[in-house]
Amino acid sequence: MSTYVLIHAAWHTGEHYWPTASLLRAAGHHVFTPTMSGNRLGDQKTTGLAESIESVVEFISERNLGDVVLVGHSYGGIVITGVADRIAHRLRRLVYL
Template identity: 70%
Template sequence: MSTYVMIHGAWHSGAELEPVAALVRASGHSVFTPTMTGNRPGDPKTTGLEDAIQSILDFISESNLDDIVLLGHSYGGIVITGVADRMASRIRRLVYLSAFVANNGESLSDLVPSHYPGLLTSLGDGSVVLPFPIWRDAYINDADLETARRAYDRLNPHPLKTFTDKLVVRTNPAEMAMPKSFINCTEDTALPHSFPLHPRLSEKLGLYRLVQTPGSHELCFSNPARLAQAVIEAGRD
């Protein structure tokens, strides 16, 4: 059995991954779903990417975890790359779930279409939110309206600086020694299919295992059981 550490994406916390984690635990695995600095209640919204990465490094160290399957969803993909660069000896496999794959010197903002930052709503405290119409049709297009609204109400304002800060790593993902997987949700339109996460960014992993599953960018809300199965397939030896 494996030990999973599942890292959430932007606007989320670890709680949103708990329905998936519970199903992975039911298969006999240990699963942890920490919330990164910047997305915890009361966190300053001036939090940067390095702060988010350090919060996961601290969680792994303080929890004394080893031989980890480290999963990152969306923005969390950049975070797990930073964690893996500094804590490679504790990680068995990296799993990128509909995730951004960045090399040294790249930010999330560098990896999206140029007009995307203008779609977000600034709250004036360093954070941004995603307007509901974009969430509904681009992020959770496989859910009914009630599920989409209920999920949207659980989101929290996200620190913009984590999107614009450049990742600093010594080793790019393709050169990292541990095995890697990429879960591609085939109805994910959070990025346009002409500028996709897969294969445009997944190929930056070098050698990796591809797991494809039907569903949107927010499969954790719309079909946790389907996502849990994909996570287990992606994380197995």
């Protein structure tokens, strides 16, 4: 089975992916739906692209995830491009949604 990390759009949270994550998990996949820096409760709304990228890099690295299918929706697509530039060795595929 695959490991998916689903990255939300701007002004959303990882919670928006919970229904999709449930379906993928039911099929036997490992699925993560992190909320990027700047979108968590109490975060400053002045967070920029670099911080968003770094928060996803840290999420994947701290969990020692590898062979990841990284999915980015809208603004998340920009973020996953930056993540791939930093930790390509941990990724199997990028999916732009």
